Amino acid sequence: MQQFSGYEYLLIDVANCYGLDKETWQQRIAWATAQDSKLEKWDVDADSPILFRKAVRALRKAQKGEPINHVMGLDATASGIQLMAAMSGCESSAKATNLIYTGKREDVYQRVANKMSEMLDKDVPRSALKKPIMTFFYGSKAQPKRVLGEGEALKAFHDTMKKVLAGPYQLMELFQKCWNSSATHYHWFMPDGHNVYIPVTQTVDRRLEIDEADHLRCTYRCTEVKALDRGLALAANITHSVDAYICRQMILRCQKVGVPVAPVHDCFYAHPNHMNTVRQTYLELMIELSQSNMVQGILKQVLGNYRFYYSKINPSIGSLMKDSEYALS
Numbered sequence: 001m002q003q004f005s006g007y008e009y010l011l012i013d014v015a016n017c018y019g020l021d022k023e024t025w026q027q028r029i030a031w032a033t034a035q036d037s038k039l040e041k042w043d044v045d046a047d048s049p050i051l052f053r054k055a056v057r058a059l060r061k062a063q064k065g066e067p068i069n070h071v072m073g074l075d076a077t078a079s080g081i082q083l084m085a086a087m088s089g090c091e092s093s094a095k096a097t098n099l100i101y102t103g104k105r106e107d108v109y110q111r112v113a114n115k116m117s118e119m120l121d122k123d124v125p126r127s128a129l130k131k132p133i134m135t136f137f138y139g140s141k142a143q144p145k146r147v148l149g150e151g152e153a154l155k156a157f158h159d160t161m162k163k164v165l166a167g168p169y170q171l172m173e174l175f176q177k178c179w180n181s182s183a184t185h186y187h188w189f190m191p192d193g194h195n196v197y198i199p200v201t202q203t204v205d206r207r208l209e210i211d212e213a214d215h216l217r218c219t220y221r222c223t224e225v226k227a228l229d230r231g232l233a234l235a236a237n238i239t240h241s242v243d244a245y246i247c248r249q250m251i252l253r254c255q256k257v258g259v260p261v262a263p264v265h266d267c268f269y270a271h272p273n274h275m276n277t278v279r280q281t282y283l284e285l286m287i288e289l290s291q292s293n294m295v296q297g298i299l300k301q302v303l304g305n306y307r308f309y310y311s312k313i314n315p316s317i318g319s320l321m322k323d324s325e326y327a328l329s
Helices: 006-018 025-034 036-045 048-061 079-088 091-096 108-120 124-135 142-148 152-164 166-176 233-257 272-292 293-305
Strands: 072-075 185-189 195-199 201-210 216-225 262-264 267-270
Touching: 006 025, 006 072, 006 108, 025 036, 036 048, 036 185, 048 072, 072 272, 079 091, 079 124, 079 152, 079 166, 079 233, 079 272, 079 293, 091 152, 091 166, 108 124, 124 142, 124 272, 152 166, 152 272, 166 195, 166 267, 166 293, 185 293, 195 201, 195 233, 233 262, 233 272, 267 272
Parallel strands: none
Antiparallel strands: 072 267, 185 195, 201 216, 262 267
């Protein structure tokens, strides 16, 4: 993993806030350096204008030799798919989500768009696919249909998922098959002892008659705990529990070496001087996840006494991840 100075991370932050987070580190540093004299004029074109101005102000202070209390964030690239790639040992998915370095900063949504465009012999824009891809691996069937319809495009979408993101696709289907029609809750412990408790709820309408108001009748909507014959929540809930585990471990492990870090979902904020530590810690956690039996451990608890064994696509994928560059980007 490349190491950068705090000043170089400031340049990266400026470029990220402008909207260049899909470029290489060197391209981001070079852009911010080349635009140095006119950065203040670029804020109106930035993807995140407020954060861009904040990063530029911090850069100006650093250029004067003044101390800064600026924090910057680096995002996991397609967090849910990235976690499922590590858990499943899927090399193709790990490359698509930057867990395995391919020589460039990968964009999984663009990779899927390119593959679908090739299959359908027409342009499929990345912008149309990001939400269907993201929600699909959390169990959504409605979002891909809403965007792609129910014809050739939807079939190409599923075929692409199976080829490009085979491990996450298999995991998503496996999680969904574990739904228990008689369960009123799901419960498992994470490796750090965190207790995950997910009640099964549904929205119901109840009628109410108020005697004191001349027998006024009304209907109110509420949620109640109730077993459901079918459900799509397990893929999202299991993946989110792993996501939360990674966040907790990031905080604890960085604190042990004196680095305060603040996660906002899959984005980790810290002082630019500490971003090497943040990136290295995250990568180490991803490698540990790929080497663990997390899927088997969780599903054995979900399934109760049922004997269960999960076989990864590549149990040794962690050895391919050690040189990752853009797991956080």
